[in-house]
Amino acid sequence: MRGHEALRAAEVTVLDKPMMSRWLAPALACLAVSVLAGCTSEKGQGAGSSSAPGRDGTVALLLKENKTTRWEAFDRPYFTEKWKSLCPGCKLIYSNAEQDSAKQQAQAEAALTNGAKVLVITPVDSEAAVAIVARAKAQKVPVIAYDALIMNADIDYFVSFQNEKVGELQGQALLKKLTADGTADKGKVVWINGSPTDNNARQFKKGAHTALDGKVSVGREYDTPDWSPDKAQQEMEQAITALGKDNIVGVYAANDGTAGGAIAAMKSAGFATLPPVTGQDAELAAIQRIISGEQYMTVYKAIKPEAEAAAELAYALLKGERPSVPDVVNNGQKDVPARLLTSIAVTRDNIMDTVVKDGFYKLSDICAAQYASACAAAHLQ
Template sequence: MRARVFAVLALLLVSACSNGSSSSGDSGEKTIALFLPESKTTRYEAFDRPLFEAKVKSLCGDCKVIYSNADQDAAKQQQQVEAALTQGADALVLDAVDASAVAPLVNQAKQKDVPVVAYDRLISGITYEYYVSFNNVRVGEMQGQALLDALGKAGTTAKGQIVMINGAPTDPSSADYKKGAHNVLDGKVKVGREFDTPDWSPDKAQQEMEQSITALGRDQIVGVLSANDGMAGGAIAAMKRAGYSALPPITGQDAELAAVQRILTGEQYMTIYLDIRSEAEKAAELAVALVRGQKPDAPTQADNGSGKVPAFLLDPIAVTADKVKDTIVKDGFYKPAEICTAEVKAACTREGIQ
């Protein structure tokens, strides 16, 4: 009788263990590692990271996020990725400092059967699971067209030259922005000076603009194609220091708060608004799916020179002062109270932002 009781108890224990493992669907907590490239551009810490982390938490209560920011240091990012792999990360979401040099890191992940999502910047030299970003050539085309439109309104298209301040040469997105801008600008306006700006640095952009003013003459610069808002701020600082009474039109990207305020007050002509929420949340969805052994279909592919990578490419939006209310404010990217400080309040009233 006692033997029968023990046998029954043993069967119940085996059954309970079996039911427990099958109901969890995995071996316990999963770890997703998110790597962002720098913090000079405000979007990464203010939006990409918290949005990504929140989406992972909402989709996967037993998923942990390891977060690292490389501060524009490729060697530091290498150490961060290797550390995450050593700690047992189950998926990597990687926005590379130098997207042409991280193939060995992706290969290390592959050797450990850890899937990789290239985030915002297309990684070259190796294939991987997914690429999530925006249509970057289209971003450059929008910037170029906006600048041409502004020059046309001012009647200055043929009366001077423009300065092009492109992004970091280590970021393949920069080449796409540059290509798109040239698609629109070439043959329609004279480019007096053009720069590829290391680290996307606003300080270096300011120096480049100062050099341009010295070389071309203040009155000969009719517009500035800046690839992002931080560098636009640097260029504007240079022009103010040079004594411009009225600033020529200047483009940007990322819809940084300071840039939105400059657009409303007339210092900056436009920005490219990227729906970072959609980008970060899509990357989070893919990472969670991958750690669960799933592989969702992608709507398109991106050629990274080594093969076709399944890709999700989101649409950018060009925003001038008259479009801030119906895009950035409507989406809740910033609240009116954040934008409409004392210096900007009159401009907000003019554009109906309350």
């Protein structure tokens, strides 16, 4: 896909701050010596260009979906802000694939057509994105896998969290709660994993099984296409029908969206008391559910340092540098240099010390409207 066709398919947003001096002086110089020099006024091309690596250039940020709050509310603005501070004269091409792998490929092709010199991508499909990497590499464009690993591909860096550890945190928290309640061996746990095409979901699942296998009885287990809360709700409804609501003692939900779906199903089914439910991403709605007692825990991942680390690596690659990073992850093809951050399990007991202390949310936002009384009962102030 090329030219205007790629642009139309990709729904690309370009952020740029060109300065008059960048094109006016070269344009006048070209006008004066055009017969002899044949130069052009396009930035970075032709004889006499003053362009220098790291002072200008284009990077593309390609995120996978917008159903989960974090991508548009946190990852995109954090990355954009850091990128602008690092390279005010650079361009940022931004696209969101809305959980469509084919759309993401078209967006990547359009970004390359429009001059992207680095791709930062959260893949919709961790294996299908191999084609995007191959296309970028053919044009000598480095690729950073952001938050989710691209499998069996020649990527340059990986920036994320210790994803198996995330699943372990969820499983350990659920087991701790079930043990404290005396219900660990009294019924079944319903297991609602993330998308089967997302390598992160596989790692969360593996970590959770490490923490829970042999310690609880799994009643039903599902992989949830597209991480869809609606599909998670349907899966939970199926589990309730199969197991009976009185036989469900806990729910492992891989993220806050699937947790919300599971909770909606249980409330509709008339659960007198909701069993403990896990989550991930520390979405505002999830924090409020934790305050009100509907959800037991979530996993807080500090997105700002993750996004900033990705922007810093992209800028270094734009300058032709290859910075060292502390970690390494094998993606099936190679050992990929990686920057892996740590996560924190959040329950009602440490909301103030995590998401509020870090400025992720204001207490006034968490305790708004119908959650004010729950916040007061939890002594949040």
